[in-house]
């Protein structure tokens with residue numbers, strides 16, 4: 555068994571980070587290094603899936619749950635509009651191999667992709 559991911563350790567309370575929202579199978583935190591006025595991470599409670607491709611193939615309902623949670627958080631923390639990013643693979647900037655969505659919101663009109 556490999557070490558628990560940083561997100562599992564946050565969920566278990568081993569690493570401090572406020573859980574700002576929670577559903578049956580997912581939770582959300584603020585990114586520690588925000589890249590936008592609102593930068594949240596939406597994360598399945600289970601670290602079974604390493605990336606969004608595995609998640610979509612293995613549990614599409616859970617993927618839909620993440621999208622729904624992102625949508626409600628964008629309404630709560632910004633004006634409802636948001637960018638949803640799943641970095642997939644190290645060459646795309648993925649550093650934590652416990653699937654998670656970046657929810658970026660709040661004044662992104664001028665921001666370029668990436």
Ligand code: 5GP
Pocket residue numbers: 560569571583584585586587595640641647648649650651
């Ligand atoms: P990735 O690079 O895998 O797509 O995204 C991982 C994200 O997790 C990064 O944006 C990074 O800032 C964030 N992160 C890493 N460690 C922590 C932590 O301990 N607490 C919080 N809140 N975010 C973290």
